[in-house]
Every structure is written in structure tokens, then in C-alpha cells.
Amino acid sequence: MLPHEGDVRNWLSRRLPSAAAVDDVVQEAYCRLAALESVSHIASGRAYFFRSVANIVIEQVRRSKVVHIDSFAEIEELDVMDDAPPPDRIVSGRRDLALVGRLIAGLPERCRRVFELRxxxxLPQRDVAEQLGVSENVVEQQSIRGLKLILKALAEAGAEDIVPSRLTKSSERSGTRSKD
Known part of the structure; x- marks a missing residue:
């Protein structure tokens, strides 16, 4: 959290009336952090610090008897500091991952096994070859074949946003002719 204190103080100084108020909020955030039994649940220190400070400011606004109208306008800005992707991107990413998983499962057996291992x-190409009892050349060919088949299926499904366009274009140029 310490590396982000300067950013938090700058952010607070634009929203609070005095340096003493900024100090109080930062100190309260550190006290709350120190009171935690464990910090293992914190994925992003920066986001957690900003969220803690925002919550403290919101609590102060709620408790105060006289509230400036500007405080309400700035409360909406407090959600900006979260580093987590928005829920719609999380859902979209999970859907894309499930689609790719289904495409991998649909590959021909040897191609699928090579693709999954590689x-x-x-796993290194040599280890895959040893494990499956094939040459490294077969591992390389099957790995490339699997990638081409998956890219082709994604393009046909209209899921070009999952894979950079340069990969789908190179897959189209090289074709997908191969044998199992």
C-alpha cells in the first residue's frame, strides 16, 4: 500500500478541504488495514487502498451534519479506482474460455492430446513426444494443426475478438490441410 500512498493523497487532496483531513483519512485506512487478521484476500493493494479510502470518505459524508453539494457529485467518482475488470468483461471472458475449451475438446484425439500437453x-516438445511415443516433429505438426483448427473455428463462429486478427489471417493463408 505504501507505494500508492502518494496517488491516494493526490486523489484525496482534490476532494477534501484540508491537508489535515487527507492525513486523517489515510491514517484511518492504515488503522483498518492493521486491524485485519489476514491480508491474503487482497488481490490488488492499490485497488484495496483506494476502495478503503473511498469508503472512509463516504462514511464521513454520511455522518456529517452539513454536507456540501459537491460531495454528492464526487461520490460517483469513487468507483473509478477499482483495478478489477467490469462484470461484463468477466462474463465475456468466461464465455470465451468455455468456447475455446469446447473447441479443444473437439479436436481429433492425437491432435487434442498434443495440443493440451503443449x-x-x-510441457516441452521433447517431453510430449516421449510421453506420447511419437517424434518431436509429430508433436510440432499436431500442435500447429490444433492451433489452426481452433483459429479457423473461432473465425467461423464470429469470435475474432478472442484472437488477434493477425493470427486468424496467418491461419487462413497457410490453410488447415493436415492429417491425423
């Missing part, structure tokens, strides 16, 4: 599990 591309999904990241």
Missing part, C-alpha cells in the same frame, strides 16, 4: 500444460 499449449495448456506448457
Amino acid at each position: 499449449r495448456v500444460y506448457g
